[in-house]
Amino acid sequence: MDNHDHLQLPSPSDTFLFADRRTQSTFEQIPVIDLSNGTSSDPLVRRALADQIRDACINIGFFYAKNHGISDDIINGAVNAGKQFFSLPENKKTELDIRKTPNFRGYTALLQENTDPTGNGDLHEGFDIGWEPDFFDNQSLEAPTSMYGANIWPGEWPEFKMAVLAYYHAAVKFGKVLFPLFALALGLPDDFFADKTTKPAAIMRILHYPPQNPTSANSKQIGIGAHTDYECFTLLWQDKVGGLQIQNADGKWIDAVPIPGTLVVNLGDQFSRWTNDVFKSTLHRAINVSGAERYSMPLFFGTDYNVKLEPIPTCISPDNPQKYEVVTAGEYVKSRLEATYAKGE
Numbered sequence: 001m002d003n004h005d006h007l008q009l010p011s012p013s014d015t016f017l018f019a020d021r022r023t024q025s026t027f028e029q030i031p032v033i034d035l036s037n038g039t040s041s042d043p044l045v046r047r048a049l050a051d052q053i054r055d056a057c058i059n060i061g062f063f064y065a066k067n068h069g070i071s072d073d074i075i076n077g078a079v080n081a082g083k084q085f086f087s088l089p090e091n092k093k094t095e096l097d098i099r100k101t102p103n104f105r106g107y108t109a110l111l112q113e114n115t116d117p118t119g120n121g122d123l124h125e126g127f128d129i130g131w132e133p134d135f136f137d138n139q140s141l142e143a144p145t146s147m148y149g150a151n152i153w154p155g156e157w158p159e160f161k162m163a164v165l166a167y168y169h170a171a172v173k174f175g176k177v178l179f180p181l182f183a184l185a186l187g188l189p190d191d192f193f194a195d196k197t198t199k200p201a202a203i204m205r206i207l208h209y210p211p212q213n214p215t216s217a218n219s220k221q222i223g224i225g226a227h228t229d230y231e232c233f234t235l236l237w238q239d240k241v242g243g244l245q246i247q248n249a250d251g252k253w254i255d256a257v258p259i260p261g262t263l264v265v266n267l268g269d270q271f272s273r274w275t276n277d278v279f280k281s282t283l284h285r286a287i288n289v290s291g292a293e294r295y296s297m298p299l300f301f302g303t304d305y306n307v308k309l310e311p312i313p314t315c316i317s318p319d320n321p322q323k324y325e326v327v328t329a330g331e332y333v334k335s336r337l338e339a340t341y342a343k344g345e
C-alpha cells in the first residue's frame, strides 16, 4: 500500500480526446505548481503533476514553477553578470551586435527589437546565447543550420561566460524535467519528446528593462510588445520589480506578479502547433512603470531544428480540425526571429 490510493491512473477508455477539452477560460490568476517531485518515477505522482500542468496549459498557458531546483547563487550569478554587461559603454556592447551573427546570438540594443509588429520597438536591451554542441557532448561543432553554432562573448571576461552558462545549463536541465511532464499532460508516453530534443533549440536571454514613464505605458513603445513566444515553452526568471502581463480570453491584462523562488513557465507557438491550439500560447507583454530597473532571463525551449511540428492526433477532431500547415521547428522559429529583428536593420 502506498499513500496514493486516492489517485487513479487513466484507464484506456479515458484516453483523452484533447480536442474537446479546449476552453476559453477567463482566468484571473496564474497557478503555482510545485515541481519538487518533477523527477519522481512513481507513475501516480507523475500523473498528478501532469494533470496540474495540463489544466494550466489548457486554460491559461502560464504557470509558476516552484522548487525548480536552480539555486539562488546560480540565478544571482547570471543576473549580476548581465547587470555588469549592460552597464558597459554602448560601443562595447554593440561590438557584439546580434545582427552581425548568423545565429541570433549577442547584444540587442534598446528599440532594436520589435516584438509586436504594430509597435515602435521594445524598451529593453538584451544579451542572447544558445545551445552549442560542446555544452552537452563531444559532438563536433557541426552547424547543420544557422540556428546552431557558437555563441559570442565579451572578450577577456571569463567570469561573465561562466556565470551565464551556469544558469543556462541549470535551466536547460529543468526544461528536460518538464518535457516528459508535458508529454504526460497530453496523454503521450513520457519520452515522446526525448528524440525530438537531442540538440535542443534553447535560446537564453538576459533582458534589461529601463523604467518607463507611466503615462507612456499604453504607447507603442513598451518593455516588450504583446506577443506569443515561438518555441514549445519558456522558462522565465524575473526579478522583484514586476511588469509582466498576460492577456485572458476577455482581453484583460493580468499581472504575473513576481513570486520569489519561482520561474514563470509559459507555452509557445511550437506547442500550439503540436497540439492544434489545445495548449495555449498566451499573449503577454512587459511594461516597467515601477521606476526601477527591471531584469529578467527567459529561456525558450524548442525541439530540434529538423523536427516537424505535426499535430498530435488526439488534438484533432471534427470540431477542432487541423489549423496549421506542418513546418519544421527550426524554420518556424527562424522566420519569427527574422521578423522580430527586421525593424532595426
Ligand SMILES: O=C(O)CCC(=O)C(=O)O
Pocket: 205, 207, 224, 229, 236, 238, 243, 244, 284, 285, 286, 296, 297, 298
Ligand atoms: O521579461 C519578461 O517578463 C517577458 C519576456 C518575454 O516575454 C520574452 O522574452 O519573450
Ligand SMILES: [Fe+2]
Pocket: 227, 228, 229, 234, 284
Ligand atoms: Fe515572451
